[in-house]
Amino acid sequence: MSSPYxxxxxxxxQKTVPAGTTPLEVARSIGQRLADDAVVARVNGALWDLTRPLEGDATLEILTSKNPEALEVYRHSTAHLLAAAVLELYPETKLAIGPPIKDGFYYDFDRPVPFTPEDxxxxxxxxxxxxxxxxxxxxxxxxKDEGLRMYAHEAMKCELIEERADAVFTEYTxxxxxxDFCRGPHVPSTKRIKxxxxxxxxxxxWRGDEKRQQLQRIYGTAWFSQKDQDDYLHKLEEAKxxxxxxxxxxxxxxxxxxxxxxxxxxxxxxxxLVRKLLEDWMREQYLKRGYDLVNTPHVMREQLWDRSGHLSHYADNMYAAMELDDARYRLKPMNCPGHILIYADRQxxxxxxxxxxxxxxxxxxxxRSGTLHGLFRVRGFTQDDAHIFCRPDQIExxxxxxxxxxVDVLKTYGFHRYKAEISVWDGGASGKYDGTPDQWDLAQNALHRAVERVGLEATVMADEAAFxxxxxxxxxxxxxxxxxxxSTVQFDFTLPRRFNxxxxxxxxxxxxxxxVHRALYGSVERFFGILLExxxxxxxxxxxxxxxxxxPIADRHTDYARQVQAKLAAAGLRADIDARSEKVNYKIREAQLQKIPFMLVVGDREAADGKVAVRTRKGGDLGARPVDEVVAEIAAAALARSSDE
RNA sequence: GCCGGCGUAGCUCAGUAGGUAGAGCAUCUCACUUGUAAUGAGAGGGUCGUCCGUUCAAUUCGGAUCGCCGGCUCCA
Structure with missing residues (x-):
């Protein structure tokens, strides 16, 4: 028992240490700097408090602030600190849960009086x-039994203990x-929290279930250093x-x-105008890639939505019916039934x-009203929606x-980092999925092979498929x-059956x-918003x-400026002229704030030599050059659809 | 939908312990004719989100409602 580990x-x-040694002591024996920088340990693969004595031979790793898991532990500890502070100030508060999250942590509390910003x-x-x-x-x-008594005043904790705890569970004080009933681990002490x-x-x-009580969540952020935190807060400002x-x-x-x-x-x-460009590009691609363009009505009889199953599965998200003389009509929430009718219109x-x-x-x-958000979550939007009907041998x-x-969409719009998620079923165990096992196998295999062929990085999400x-x-x-x-590409085993x-x-x-349903921008509105950001x-x-x-620098240059503008327009470029009697600085500032790619300044010198002084929004003043040359260059750049400038 | 916060000029925001409001920018007018991120002066502009209530009096207090923001839930 007391033999060394x-x-x-x-x-x-390998290192031999006396029984009961803690990871922190081991770290210290390796070096004081490591001990100072240590946050948590990994013992036999599991995260372990630095101050928790080892229990036998083990593999040991000391995690420092460089390790992302250590940051999670650190934030979790900060969440506990938050809960402790709340209980000191407002002892009547009941605790729910307080996990680390991306960039920080939160803790959920139940308290009759809501927290205020001053709180x-x-x-x-x-x-x-x-x-x-x-x-x-x-x-x-x-x-466990004793624990349930100790936590008797904390109903939510009891619920968690009942559900998650073994006969003996851990708590952290x-x-x-x-x-707090908690699996841990944590940093050794509060002074570690910077x-x-x-x-x-x-x-x-509570438990993410909208039928249960609503708690008050306090969000916070926590970092190993003030600098990291300042950088993060700065990034938030930038995003804003x-x-x-x-x-x-x-x-x-x-x-x-x-x-x-x-x-x-x-x-x-x-x-x-920007939207038109996005749409034009997409339509062009459709035609190039063997899609046929169609148009389908915006309101259609309710029977159609009954047939498609939307009325029974999706009615909560549909606008209410309109009564017309012969029938009830519904605004379309999806395009698929319309496309299906076109497919089925002939043999x-x-x-x-x-x-x-x-x-x-x-x-x-x-x-729902609370979910709306700018262009990202709206009630009316345009999908670049297509439906592919094919034979099994064509599906891959x-x-x-x-x-x-x-991927072409992503590259065209300047996104260079992306990955795929394949959402598969649960194998049929739950019975909540439509379609036969053969269909699921065929479809999922096709998805996996296609991802491989395209060379996309993909993660598989079990039991995340649509029904x-x-x-x-x-x-x-x-x-x-x-x-x-x-983008999303989804198989549909239900609709072909429902519409025979x-x-x-x-x-x-x-x-x-x-x-197969597929949308690449997803929603044009949302895509527009993503591009904007x-x-x-x-x-x-x-x-x-x-x-x-x-x-134009002065009023007398307006005529020449118009000639320049005409040349730009003739080259297919969208050009404006700022002929106001303002200083160039003023006009430049405005053009710059409007994020206009090219500013072409014209004054006496340019008018005399048939030139323009080129300024780009990124590069500043690039000096004067012949108009025709500049126009040709900009036109070529526009045609190239470069995503960077 | 739910919890919390917010709603004052086109925009960003100040203000009124209840006595019908103010700045900067923008707009308009005039002067300046300008050389790479804001020329100066003057003018116009608000039923203080909407409705109801309390009050002699409401932008201010109370309630309802609409909208927005941060989340939850849901999702393209």
């Missing part, structure tokens, strides 16, 4: 006070008052500045009108397949084509490393085609609503 360290070396300051101050007391995070073993800040208060449902709602307003691209209703987007002239031969029907289809969905190629198309079929989603990281979901879709096979018999409003040349602004 043999520890295996990450470099493969947040008080709590944060108290956290610092407790931190300075340097209390230890002490791990204690508690017998912080000083004499605070104890930089943190409480950020916001929000409502959250490129918020598409702010930029969209500043550049006069879009608006949402209260009189018209929430979640409904108005595209102003410049926004509409299809196996030779006709694949049939690819595409539409920029505007759909309306009733989204079709998926490959969809994925290549999706009607597996899918693959493409997610991207934008200029600020924020993830967005973009058929084709006549080689054998003369009738067969059911496979059907990605580029911070500075659209690349080919998308910029105004590509060049001609700036």
């Amino acid at each position: 043999t520890l295996t360290l990450p470099d493969g070396s 947040l300051e008080k709590i944060e101050a108290r956290m610092r006070e407790i931190r300075d007391r340097d209390l230890a995070y002490e791990r204690r073993l508690v017998n 912080l000083g004499p008052q605070f104890a 930089a943190f800040k409480l950020l916001s208060i929000a409502g959250a449902y 500045k490129r918020d598409h709602r702010v930029v969209g307003k500043a550049l006069d691209l879009i608006s949402i009108q209260e009189l018209a209703g929430p979640g409904l987007i108005f595209f102003h002239p410049k926004g509409a 299809r031969s196996y030779r006709d397949l694949p049939v690819r029907l595409g539409e920029l289809g505007t759909v309306y969905r009733y989204e 190629d079709e998926i490959v084509n969809c994925l290549e198309f999706a 009607y079929g597996p899918k693959i989603d493409v997610k991207l990281l934008d200029a600020l490393d924020r993830p967005w979901q973009l 879709l058929e084709y006549v096979g080689e054998d003369g018999g009738k067969h059911q085609p496979l059907m 990605h580029y911070a409003g500075a659209f690349p040349l080919w998308l910029a609503p105004v590509q060049a602004m001609v700036l």
Whole structure:
């Protein structure tokens, strides 16, 4: 029992230590710096408190602030600090859970009186006070029955203990008052916690279930150093500045009108122009890639939605029926039934397949008011929606084509980091999925093989498929490393059956085609918003609503400026002229704020020599050059659709 | 939908312990004719989101409602 332990360290070396040694002591024996920098240990693969004695031979790794898992532990400990501060200030508060999350942590509380922003300051101050007391995070073993009695006043904790705890569970204390049912591990003591800040208060449902009580969640951020935290807060500020709602307003691209209703987007002239470019590009691609463009009505009889199953599965998200003289009509929430009707309008031969029907289809969905968000979550939006009907032997190629198309979209718009998620079923165990095991196998295999063929990095999400079929989603990281979901390719085993879709096979018999939904921008509105944030409003040349602004220095240069503008227009460029009687500095500032790619300054010298002084929004003053040369160059750059400038 | 916060000029925001409001920018007018990120002066502009209530009096207090923001839930 008291025989020494043999520890295996990450470099493969071995170390013998007395029984009951803690990881922290081991770290110290290696070096004081390591001990100072240590946050948590990994013992036999599991995270372990630095101060928890080892229990036998083990592999041991000391995790320092360089390790992402250590940061999670650190944030979890900060969450405990928050809870301890809240209980000191507001002892009647009940605890729910307080996990680390990306960039920080939160803790959920139940308290009759809501927290206010002023409370947040008080709590944060108290956290610092407790931190300075340097209390230890002490791990204690508690017998389950005894624990339930100890936590009797904490109903939510009891619920968790009942559900998660073994016969003996662990709790972590912080000083004499605070104890929390918790798996741990934690940093050794509160003085380890350096930089943190409480950020916001929000409502959250107990266990994420909206039928249960609503708790108050306090969000915070925590970092190993003040600098890391400052960088993070700075990044938040930057993100705020490129918020598409702010930029969209500043550049006069879009608006949402209260009189018209929430979640409904108005595209102003410049926004509409950019949108047209996005749509034109997409339609061009459809035709190039063998899709047929179709258009389907915006309102259709309710029977159609009954047949498609939307009425029974999706009615909550649909606008209410309109009574017309002969029937009830519904605004379309999806384009698929319309495309299906076109497919089914005539008999299809196996030779006709694949049939690819595409539409920029505007759909309306009733989204709950609290979920609306700028262009990202709206009630009316346009999907670049296509449905592919094909034979089983074609499906893999079709998926490959969809994925290549999706990657092309990403590259065209300047997104270089992305990955795929394949959502599969649970194997049929739950019975919640439609379709036969054969269908699921066929479809999921096709998805996996297609991902491999395209060379996409993909993760498999078990039991995340839609009930009607597996899918693959493409997610991207934008200029600020924020993830967005973009393209989606989804199998549908349900609709072909509901609409009795058929084709006549080689054998003369009738067969059911496979059907795939796919949208690459997803929603044009949302994609527009993502682009706005990605580029911070500075659209690349080919998308910029105004590509060049001609700036006459004085009124006498206006005529020459118009000639320059005419040349730009003749080259197919969108050029404006700022002929106001203002100083050049003023005009430049405005053009710059409008993120116009090229400013062409013309004064006496340029007018005399047939030149323009070129200024780019990024590069500043580039000097004077012949007009024709400059126009040709800009036109060529626009045509190249470079995503960077 | 739920929890919390917010709603004052086109924009960003100040203000009134209840006595019908103010700045900067923008707009308009005039002067300046300008050389790479804001020329100066003057003028116009708000039923203080909407409705109801309390009050001699409400932008201010109370209630309702609409919208927005941060989350939760849900999702393209």
